[in-house]
Amino acid sequence: MGLIVQKYGGSSVADAEGMKRVAARIVATKKAGHQVVVVVSAMGDTTDELIDLANAVTPIPQGRELDMLLTAGERISMALLAMAINNLGFEALSFTGSQAGVITDSVHGKARIIDVTPGRIREAIDAGSIAIVAGFQGISQDTKDITTLGRGGSDTTAVALAAALDADVCEIYTDVDGVFSADPRAVPAARKLKTVTYEEMLELAAAGAKVLHLRCVEYARRFNLPIHVRSSFSPNEGTWVVENHPEGDTMEQAIISGVAHDKSEAKITIVGVPDRTGVAARIFQSIADNDINIDMIVQNVSAAATGLTDISFTLPKSEGQKATQVLQRIQGEIGFASILFDDTIGKLSLVGAGMRSHPGVTATFFAAMADAGVNIEMISTSEIRISIIVREADLERGAKAAHTAFGLDADQIEAVVYGGTGR
Amino acid sequence: MGLIVQKYGGSSVADAEGMKRVAARIVATKKAGHQVVVVVSAMGDTTDELIDLANAVTPIPQGRELDMLLTAGERISMALLAMAINNLGFEALSFTGSQAGVITDSVHGKARIIDVTPGRIREAIDAGSIAIVAGFQGISQDTKDITTLGRGGSDTTAVALAAALDADVCEIYTDVDGVFSADPRAVPAARKLKTVTYEEMLELAAAGAKVLHLRCVEYARRFNLPIHVRSSFSPNEGTWVVENHPEGDTMEQAIISGVAHDKSEAKITIVGVPDRTGVAARIFQSIADNDINIDMIVQNVSAAATGLTDISFTLPKSEGQKATQVLQRIQGEIGFASILFDDTIGKLSLVGAGMRSHPGVTATFFAAMADAGVNIEMISTSEIRISIIVREADLERGAKAAHTAFGLDADQIEAVVYGGTGR
Numbered sequence: 001m002g003l004i005v006q007k008y009g010g011s012s013v014a015d016a017e018g019m020k021r022v023a024a025r026i027v028a029t030k031k032a033g034h035q036v037v038v039v040v041s042a043m044g045d046t047t048d049e050l051i052d053l054a055n056a057v058t059p060i061p062q063g064r065e066l067d068m069l070l071t072a073g074e075r076i077s078m079a080l081l082a083m084a085i086n087n088l089g090f091e092a093l094s095f096t097g098s099q100a101g102v103i104t105d106s107v108h109g110k111a112r113i114i115d116v117t118p119g120r121i122r123e124a125i126d127a128g129s130i131a132i133v134a135g136f137q138g139i140s141q142d143t144k145d146i147t148t149l150g151r152g153g154s155d156t157t158a159v160a161l162a163a164a165l166d167a168d169v170c171e172i173y174t175d176v177d178g179v180f181s182a183d184p185r186a187v188p189a190a191r192k193l194k195t196v197t198y199e200e201m202l203e204l205a206a207a208g209a210k211v212l213h214l215r216c217v218e219y220a221r222r223f224n225l226p227i228h229v230r231s232s233f234s235p236n237e238g239t240w241v242v243e244n245h246p247e248g249d250t251m252e253q254a255i256i257s258g259v260a261h262d263k264s265e266a267k268i269t270i271v272g273v274p275d276r277t278g279v280a281a282r283i284f285q286s287i288a289d290n291d292i293n294i295d296m297i298v299q300n301v302s303a304a305a306t307g308l309t310d311i312s313f314t315l316p317k318s319e320g321q322k323a324t325q326v327l328q329r330i331q332g333e334i335g336f337a338s339i340l341f342d343d344t345i346g347k348l349s350l351v352g353a354g355m356r357s358h359p360g361v362t363a364t365f366f367a368a369m370a371d372a373g374v375n376i377e378m379i380s381t382s383e384i385r386i387s388i389i390v391r392e393a394d395l396e397r398g399a400k401a402a403h404t405a406f407g408l409d410a411d412q413i414e415a416v417v418y419g420g421t422g423r
Numbered sequence: 424m425g426l427i428v429q430k431y432g433g434s435s436v437a438d439a440e441g442m443k444r445v446a447a448r449i450v451a452t453k454k455a456g457h458q459v460v461v462v463v464s465a466m467g468d469t470t471d472e473l474i475d476l477a478n479a480v481t482p483i484p485q486g487r488e489l490d491m492l493l494t495a496g497e498r499i500s501m502a503l504l505a506m507a508i509n510n511l512g513f514e515a516l517s518f519t520g521s522q523a524g525v526i527t528d529s530v531h532g533k534a535r536i537i538d539v540t541p542g543r544i545r546e547a548i549d550a551g552s553i554a555i556v557a558g559f560q561g562i563s564q565d566t567k568d569i570t571t572l573g574r575g576g577s578d579t580t581a582v583a584l585a586a587a588l589d590a591d592v593c594e595i596y597t598d599v600d601g602v603f604s605a606d607p608r609a610v611p612a613a614r615k616l617k618t619v620t621y622e623e624m625l626e627l628a629a630a631g632a633k634v635l636h637l638r639c640v641e642y643a644r645r646f647n648l649p650i651h652v653r654s655s656f657s658p659n660e661g662t663w664v665v666e667n668h669p670e671g672d673t674m675e676q677a678i679i680s681g682v683a684h685d686k687s688e689a690k691i692t693i694v695g696v697p698d699r700t701g702v703a704a705r706i707f708q709s710i711a712d713n714d715i716n717i718d719m720i721v722q723n724v725s726a727a728a729t730g731l732t733d734i735s736f737t738l739p740k741s742e743g744q745k746a747t748q749v750l751q752r753i754q755g756e757i758g759f760a761s762i763l764f765d766d767t768i769g770k771l772s773l774v775g776a777g778m779r780s781h782p783g784v785t786a787t788f789f790a791a792m793a794d795a796g797v798n799i800e801m802i803s804t805s806e807i808r809i810s811i812i813v814r815e816a817d818l819e820r821g822a823k824a825a826h827t828a829f830g831l832d833a834d835q836i837e838a839v840v841y842g843g844t845g846r
């Protein structure tokens with residue numbers, strides 16, 4: 001009846017048993033009368049193992065060759081998955097990113113999709129086959145070289161292919177039951193969300209929720225393509241990522257959809273910065289020139305007596321050393337006093353379209369933090385998100401407190417039965 | 424000065440150390456002023472491991488999907504090799520069979536090369552790069568699907584590419600020093616040959632010598648392309664496979680170039696076959712219809728009293744069970760008495776262009792076997808080869824005796840210093 005694009009991650013197809021389980025699931029969808037296109041990642045740790053091999057022959061693998069190497073991973077999993085489906089009596093054909101018409105720019109390692117021309121896929125499914133497509137990869141429009149889309153790229157492949165094929169839904173299979181109101185490992189009362197909006201999902205992804213990759217959600221929003229995030233280990237409904245919460249749900253829609261927390265960031269404080277025009281620009285230009293992504297920035301009011309201020313920003317822990325070196329190089333030119341590096345922070349975020357119409361959210365949030373004894377070090381807000389930086393040791397306690405304060409706990413709303421591992 | 428195509432097998436690039444060693448060797452060739460195109464196989468046991476994975480998901484992998492799977496092996500090795508060369512400061516670009524223009528028919532698992540259009544390879548080497556090409560694979564002209572050329576296919580890729588690029592030589596690197604007058608494991612006095620003709624090499628390959636694949640030699644002969652078989656572990660000259668032995672070598676050219684022995688065959692004897700027209704044809708048609716390759720056939724004169732004869736043939740041991748079943752199915756129709764299966768035989772072959780002009784070769788050969796106490800069970804001859812079937816237990820003794828009888832032993836001709844492992 002419909003056309004369904006399904007995406008299975010590496011943990012779902014980590015071994016032959018996983019392949020067979022996923023194959024059965026795909027065949028069940030086909031038997032239900034749908035046309036099925038499947039996007040698959042490399043098996044288990046294959047990508048990491050290939051990177052280890054590359055590092056064994058050279059300290060700096062060229063992007064073109066690294067992409068050639070890494071795309072072998074999906075080639076293996078897609079061929080095996082097609083075989084496993086064939087073994088169940090259904091025809092399946094595997095296609096590389098190039099064969100599937102995934103056309104990208106030439107930026108190896110993090111190519112962006114320019115166009116998708118899925119002629120061979122359409123032909124295969126119209127002939128009754130199940131099409132298996134390698135995630136994460138494409139072919140460069142200019143050089144005709146093989147490219148990869150970067151981490152999480154298979155989700156993007158699935159959504160882009162679903163959009164190009166005008167699919168009814170893109171199902172993203174994972175090892176959790178869907179998108180949760182918080183990470184269940186930290187907040188046991190977290191519940192699975194029935195729906196989240198693209199906007200909320202984007203903010204959740206940016207705030208550190210790892211279920212869906214930012215680019216894939218952006219792509220889905222652009223084409224208004226529904227994503228269904230669900231577990232490959234259970235038949236339960238997962239979470240629908242859609243344009244708007246369904247009409248009927250509006251009344252019971254919580255102000256906050258979810259609480260995200262993230263331990264992957266560090267904080268750098270530049271102490272004693274001269275409060276002159278252009279100084280901040282100079283600092284952050286240097287950071288950007290070195291391809292370092294920063295997240296939150298806070299600048300204090302300068303002390304009138306000294307004309308000096310402090311600037312703090314957060315960034316991925318892994319970029320900390322590089323950023324510190326960049327700043328040391330411009331210390332003389334800028335004339336600041338010192339650099340403080342702190343990697344024991346955590347970021348706690350509230351996300352929800354509902355906060356637009358509820359001005360008291362910030363006050364409730366901060367009060368909950370105060371009651372829980374969690375000190376707030378930095379604050380950053382967007383239209384539907386509030387993020388704070390706290391001590392890493394306080395992070396999970398803060399997440400639980402916020403979850404309860406906004407009435408998100410499972411027993412506060414509904415009893416939810418988890419079918420999966422809850423991880 | 425020249426254009427050299429080099430082929431490295433899986434054992435040469437089995438690990439990171441092997442990759443680096445091969446990379447250094449390639450760079451040395453480039454530094455000597457040559458344009459270099461390299462064909463590489465999958466690392467070590469990768470292909471076998473991928474086949475195991477396929478067998479874990481289905482008993483009968485589809486050819487198209489199995490080819491998709493197996494080609495991941497060369498993709499990994501070629502990318503790593505390109506990285507290892509880049510790491511030495513030389514530009515290397517890797518290309519899949521499809522990118523290199525290796526166009527085949529659509530017979531998955533044993534595709535034949537139809538055409539080679541190496542435009543991208545030419546472009547890369549003209550720009551000063553070293554081109555690394557995946558062996559063993561191509562793209563089907565009709566279906567645009569990925570194909571593989573079957574075992575030994577990387578040698579064929581190398582020779583086909585060398586022919587298409589009008590290369591000066593195709594160097595086949597292996598773990599032995601070249602082509603030997605016999606297998607040194609069985610005949611310690613075996614010596615490395617300076618040259619063999621295409622014709623001799625074809626007969627040696629057909630007789631069980633494993634150094635070069637039959638198809639690759641056929642291809643080289645068709646384009647009169649010199650092959651240089653040499654060790655990747657030593658700088659020594661190996662064996663040149665050429666149209667004719669060099670003029671100056673004619674006088675010292677032995678009658679026999681080499682002695683090959685092969686334990687991979689079994690013998691089937693069909694006992695009590697009615698000696699009627701068409702019976703043998705019916706038998707071998709059934710065998711051929713089941714894709715079983717047979718080698719030698721012997722039919723005895725029928726006994727006048729009974730009008731019955733025995734037919735014996737040899738075939739790969741691995742096909743024995745299948746062939747026996749085929750014959751049992753037609754036993755009633757043909758009306759023969761019984762089938763005998765014997766997998767304890769060995770095949771011993773003499774090969775040499777010189778035997779054309781030396782009529783006494785057969786007599787010398789058989790006398791040597793008699794002296795060594797080796798019983799001859801079947802005989803088959805071509806213009807430059809004599810093969811006999813003997814007991815498997817007698818095979819190596821027979822090989823040594825033949826080697827000595829034709830004056831091939833190293834101390835009979837020249838002292839040869841082996842640089843490699845001699846395996």
